[in-house]
Amino acid sequence: EVLLVESGGHLVQPGGSLRLSCAASGFMFGNYWMTWVRQAPGKGLEWVANIHQRGNERYYSESVRGRFTVSRDNAKNSLFLQMNSLRAEDTGVYYCSRGSQRFSDYWGQGTLVSVSS
Amino acid sequence: SALTQPASVSGSPGQSIILSCTGTDSDVGAYNFVSWYQQHPGKAPKLMLYDVRFRPSGVSHRFSGSKSGNTASLTVSGLQADDEADYFCSSYTNSSLVVFGGGTRLTVL
Numbered sequence: 001e002v003l004l005v006e007s008g009g010h011l012v013q014p015g016g017s018l019r020l021s022c023a024a025s026g027f028m029f030g031n032y033w034m035t036w037v038r039q040a041p042g043k044g045l046e047w048v049a050n051i052h053q054r055g056n057e058r059y060y061s062e063s064v065r066g067r068f069t070v071s072r073d074n075a076k077n078s079l080f081l082q083m084n085s086l087r088a089e090d091t092g093v094y095y096c097s098r099g100s101q102r103f104s105d106y107w108g109q110g111t112l113v114s115v116s117s
Numbered sequence: 118s119a120l121t122q123p124a125s126v127s128g129s130p131g132q133s134i135i136l137s138c139t140g141t142d143s144d145v146g147a148y149n150f151v152s153w154y155q156q157h158p159g160k161a162p163k164l165m166l167y168d169v170r171f172r173p174s175g176v177s178h179r180f181s182g183s184k185s186g187n188t189a190s191l192t193v194s195g196l197q198a199d200d201e202a203d204y205f206c207s208s209y210t211n212s213s214l215v216v217f218g219g220g221t222r223l224t225v226l
Contacts, residue, residue, distance in 0.1 A: 044219045045207070045217045046217060047214065047216065095161060101213065101215050102209060103150070107162050107163070108161060
């Protein structure tokens with residue numbers, strides 16, 4: 001069974017940093033693109049970033065480019081999102097998903113990030 | 118910018134409804150990489166269709182997709198109570214990124 005479990009979300013002040021993790025199991029992690037998608041409270045989905053199987057290609061939305069960094073550790077079946085210079089508008093649930101720009105076929109349950117003073 | 122979806126659509130059990138998703142020549146109109154996601158309150162999104170019209174294993178045949186020009190559509194046939202949820206479309210873009218629609222709340226009357 002494919003399982004994605006996010007962690008690391010919590011309350012942080014504006015301008016602060018946070019590192020999210022996603023632990024993957026049930027599939028060959030190193031064979032798949034992986035993606036981060038977020039959802040502000042009561043709002044729609046927003047694609048954030050994704051990363052190639054080997055980590056040599058990464059793409060970011062305009063709203064996070066230069067502040068967020070996506071990375072992965074295939075040996076540990078883990079995906080990460082380093083978030084710096086956080087803003088109030090970064091608040092939301094962050095989902096880890098398996099897939100490329102075409103689609104994401106499995107999603108985690110999400111981790112909540114709150115940016116507030 | 119985000120793909121355009123109607124905020125809400127409703128239908129009675131057994132009916133068919135169509136959800137639309139309008140983009141531009143740079144995303145929906147340019148590629149057959151449109152996908153649809155269903156999200157029940159408090160739950161993670163679930164992939165319902167990919168590449169415009171293909172259903173992942175386990176998704177009911179009552180869900181079907183199509184595209185014409187810059188508009189993609191999701192048809193739900195034989196509406197059931199459990200279909201009531203938010204539906205989001207997404208598309209690959211010519212910037213190698215992904216754009217989502219604002220989402221449609223489907224209500225089963």
